[in-house]
Amino acid sequence: DGGITQSPKYLFRKEGQNVTLSCEQNLNHDAMYWYRQDPGQGLRLIYYSQIVNDFQKGDIAEGYSVSREKKESFPLTVTSAQKNPTAFYLCASSIGAGGDYGYTFGSGTRLTVV
Amino acid sequence: AQTVTQSQPEMSVQEAETVTLSCTYDTSESDYYLFWYKQPPSRQMILVIRQEAYKQQNATENRFSVNFQKAAKSFSLKISDSQLGDAAMYFCAYRSAIYYQLIWGAGTKLIIKP
Numbered sequence: 389d390g391g392i393t394q395s396p397k398y399l400f401r402k403e404g405q406n407v408t409l410s411c412e413q414n415l416n417h418d419a420m421y422w423y424r425q426d427p428g429q430g431l432r433l434i435y436y437s438q439i440v441n442d443f444q445k446g447d448i449a450e451g452y453s454v455s456r457e458k459k460e461s462f463p464l465t466v467t468s469a470q471k472n473p474t475a476f477y478l479c480a481s482s483i484g485a486g487g488d489y490g491y492t493f494g495s496g497t498r499l500t501v502v
Numbered sequence: 503a504q505t506v507t508q509s510q511p512e513m514s515v516q517e518a519e520t521v522t523l524s525c526t527y528d529t530s531e532s533d534y535y536l537f538w539y540k541q542p543p544s545r546q547m548i549l550v551i552r553q554e555a556y557k558q559q560n561a562t563e564n565r566f567s568v569n570f571q572k573a574a575k576s577f578s579l580k581i582s583d584s585q586l587g588d589a590a591m592y593f594c595a596y597r598s599a600i601y602y603q604l605i606w607g608a609g610t611k612l613i614i615k616p
Contacts, residue, residue: 430606
């Protein structure tokens with residue numbers, strides 16, 4: 389079945405560590421997105437990529453980095469510069485660059501700072 | 503800047519009855535897309551329904567339908583014959599035809615009473 393796989397499901401980070409969240413899709417979608425979700429809030433865009441080797445910052449990119457070396461993969465690194473990283477992270481993809489037909493989401497990664 | 507408002511943080515409905523979730527948005531654009539997403543306890547976002555602003559006909563997907571009032575900038579979701587599996591957070595989202603970012607509402611928690 390086609391879909392988006394996010395791993396791990398739960399991730400714990402110590403202060404000062406960088407951690408990487410994985411996102412892989414086998415839908416042949418062009419665009420991929422990373423969102424952060426905090427309790428009681430809607431989703432906030434961290435980064436997005438419309439084509440391989442290109443990506444743009446979203447509303448809350450500070451403290452995060454991404455790469456898009458393959459169409460199928462869009463990993464997110466949460467760096468030590470992100471002061472409040474505890475949140476739920478969702479990866480999504482869409483046909484075409486604009487997502488006119490909506491997004492397909494992964495099942496998310498819950499990141500906790502310990 | 504576009505904004506999306508969901509004024510009902512929580513709604514409850516008896517199983518088998520009908521419920522309407524409200525969403526309003528603010529934009530100066532004439533062409534755009536609107537979406538409703540469902541986030542069940544598993545936390546994976548699922549696209550429920552999509553509306554193109556230039557289409558006057560309200561979108562329908564099985565028990566889910568929308569009431570799209572473009573002049574009033576309103577996009578409500580009606581769920582008929584509510585089922586226990588409909589219990590979830592519901593998010594309304596706006597996407598400009600020009601800019602590729604989705605603007606999200608804060609969500610409405612839907613409770614289904616058996």
